[in-house]
Amino acid sequence: MTDQRELDRMLGAFLGEGADELADRVIDAALDEIDHTQQRRALRMPRRFPTMNTYSRLGAAAVIGVLAVAGTLVLVQRGQPGVGGSGAPSGASASPSQPAVPSPSPVVGVTDEALVADLLAMWSTPYDAAKAAALYAPNAVFYDKVNNETLTGLEAIQAKSKAMEAVAGFKAVVTSAPIQQDNFVAHFLKFGNTAELSGRGLVVYELKDGKVVNQWVYDATSSAATQSPAAVTDEALVADLAAVMSNPYDAAKVAALYAPDAVVHDLVENLTQTGLEEIGARIRYLNTQDFKVVVTSAPIRQDNFVANFVKFGGGEAAFPGLVVYELKDGKVLNQWVYPAP
Amino acid sequence: MDATEGDRLDRDLVEQAQHGDREAFAILARTHGDRLMAIAHRILRDVGRAEDAVQQTLVIAWRELPGLRDPDRFDAWLHRLLVNASFTEARRWRTWNANVRVLPVDGPAGSDEALSVDDRDRLERGFRRLPPDQRAILVFTHYLGLAPAEIAERLGIPVGTARSRLHYAHRAMRAAIEADERPVAVAGGRLR
Numbered sequence: 455m456t457d458q459r460e461l462d463r464m465l466g467a468f469l470g471e472g473a474d475e476l477a478d479r480v481i482d483a484a485l486d487e488i489d490h491t492q493q494r495r496a497l498r499m500p501r502r503f504p505t506m507n508t509y510s511r512l513g514a515a516a517v518i519g520v521l522a523v524a525g526t527l528v529l530v531q532r533g534q535p536g537v538g539g540s541g542a543p544s545g546a547s548a549s550p551s552q553p554a555v556p557s558p559s560p561v562v563g564v565t566d567e568a569l570v571a572d573l574l575a576m577w578s579t580p581y582d583a584a585k586a587a588a589l590y591a592p593n594a595v596f597y598d599k600v601n602n603e604t605l606t607g608l609e610a611i612q613a614k615s616k617a618m619e620a621v622a623g624f625k626a627v628v629t630s631a632p633i634q635q636d637n638f639v640a641h642f643l644k645f646g647n648t649a650e651l652s653g654r655g656l657v658v659y660e661l662k663d664g665k666v667v668n669q670w671v672y673d674a675t676s677s678a679a680t681q682s683p684a685a686v687t688d689e690a691l692v693a694d695l696a697a698v699m700s701n702p703y704d705a706a707k708v709a710a711l712y713a714p715d716a717v718v719h720d721l722v723e724n725l726t727q728t729g730l731e732e733i734g735a736r737i738r739y740l741n742t743q744d745f746k747v748v749v750t751s752a753p754i755r756q757d758n759f760v761a762n763f764v765k766f767g768g769g770e771a772a773f774p775g776l777v778v779y780e781l782k783d784g785k786v787l788n789q790w791v792y793p794a795p
Numbered sequence: 796m797d798a799t800e801g802d803r804l805d806r807d808l809v810e811q812a813q814h815g816d817r818e819a820f821a822i823l824a825r826t827h828g829d830r831l832m833a834i835a836h837r838i839l840r841d842v843g844r845a846e847d848a849v850q851q852t853l854v855i856a857w858r859e860l861p862g863l864r865d866p867d868r869f870d871a872w873l874h875r876l877l878v879n880a881s882f883t884e885a886r887r888w889r890t891w892n893a894n895v896r897v898l899p900v901d902g903p904a905g906s907d908e909a910l911s912v913d914d915r916d917r918l919e920r921g922f923r924r925l926p927p928d929q930r931a932i933l934v935f936t937h938y939l940g941l942a943p944a945e946i947a948e949r950l951g952i953p954v955g956t957a958r959s960r961l962h963y964a965h966r967a968m969r970a971a972i973e974a975d976e977r978p979v980a981v982a983g984g985r986l987r
Contacts, residue, residue, distance in 0.1 A: 456969050465937040465968065467910045468918040469837050473845065476832035480846045481824050484853035485817070491854060493815060493861050606864070725882070725928070739926065773955045793953045 586612050591665040600655065600673045627651060630754035635763035635774055637661045642674060642756035656761055656778060658792075672790070674759045676780060688753040692762045695779065695786065696747040703737045705730075713785040720791045750774075758782065802867070809866035812857070820860070824853050827870070831877050837934045838881045840923060848880040855880065871949045878931050878950055885927040914972075921971025929964035936961060 626645040644651040660668035751763035780788040811819035835845035947957040
């Protein structure tokens with residue numbers, strides 16, 4: 455048996471060998487290419503909403519959506535029809551076209567109830583910087599994956615929220631119950647204006663010491679032209695999908711669960727598998743690593759997107775994660791696997 | 796020039812390059828190029844592919860540099876771009892699992908005092924069987940001397956994932972070494 459010290463020594467010596475100089479021609483070639491390459495403009499907060507394009511507008515709306523939804527978590531948890539039991543949250547008044555807020559029964563132990571309650575109180579009323587400061591950690595970070603923008607710090611989040619408050623007719627609606635794993639909470643939402651809720655997002659919050667320390671909004675806009683109900687319940691579906699990754703490779707099961715052109719976006723390992731063959735190869739590799747996926751929350755759904763928390767890893771290792779599936783005709787068209795830090 | 800002065804110079808150059816200064820970026824590229832090449836070559840085990848990965852990294856770095864919020868994080872950010880470029884290069888060639896034939900690694904060899912030829916062959920064979928993510932974690936650990944927390948920060952992955960990858964990579968390398976040490980092979984269920 456090779457002990458760890460001997461293995462470390464061998465690997466240190468082995469990896470100490472190799473090329474240590476980059477040829478000038480490589481740098482010259484890169485610099486030549488750079489001469490014809492424009493730098494990507496750094497994303498900046500728009501000064502005026504009317505100058506934003508549609509996509510940016512939706513993303514900006516998501517900022518408010520996220521915060522409004524944070525309050526709505528309490529609404530869902532308490533099973534109340536509106537903020538304070540008498541009205542709708544700011545920008546989220548009911549209309550016939552809006553999906554109903556789910557019943558509170560699927561909620562899995564939202565432990566930071568006081569935080570969520572305070573968030574609700576804040577975001578169902580006009581913007582209040584002091585309340586925001588009390589509820590968000592000074593170094594809170596908002597990751598807007600719709601616009602590929604990151605707002606770091608309370609002031610940046612406050613500034614954008616305040617700017618967006620001026621947007622008339624903004625509306626955000628929670629479309630799923632929240633799910634929770636440890637100190638992470640997630641749910642779907644739709645957002646837009648009074649005429650149309652055209653934005654789709656999946657919101658994830660990280661709570662710590664009674665404050666929001668991180669929040670993410672992922673784009674949940676479907677790329678599938680058509681959709682039909684899955685043949686099984688969402689609970690059965692996510693259980694089958696976890697099992698197919700955890701058990702010895704079964705081509706028939708993979709083909710039954712994934713569309714032929716399915717894509718798995720593994721944001722943990724920074725890998726992408728396209729098509730059944732690549733997905734199968736990945737599963738065969740995971741089999742060799744004693745890899746397991748354990749579903750740790752009920753699934754939530756918005757249109758043809760389904761999400762659930764998981765823990766994954768090999769052997770005794772268990773790492774928290776979030777899996778999102780986009781379904782088409784009852785099969786997975788896209789799958790995203792996100793790590794939870 | 797001490798480390799602090801060097802860091803300040805790097806930061807100045809990064810900030811200039813962020814504002815479109817190509818000369819500043821050229822200095823950064825030449826300063827960091829050797830280290831990038833060393834890392835890429837150790838992951839990819841091929842000079843040509845490593846050069847492609849480094850070239851691609853430099854171009855992406857230039858394009859995305861205005862979005863780098865903390866110029867002091869340039870080095871770590873560059874390493875993350877390099878690892879991603881190496882993964883892309885690896886996927887393009889798709890030889891990770893297929894290539895188990897031991898080939899001499901391109902580039903200068905190290906001293907024979909540290910490793911025997913047999914040890915090196917075994918390590919090379921085992922390393923080439925690893926997927927790119929595990930290769931990278933071994934290079935960052937045993938070549939750069941980084942701890943899992945530092946690697947996680949550089950690669951933008953959870954610390955647990957870094958530890959997990961390192962565990963699996965060590966296990967795979969140990970298995971490769973020990974499998975090759977066995978004197979007999981099993982074929983068709985019978986010893987030969």
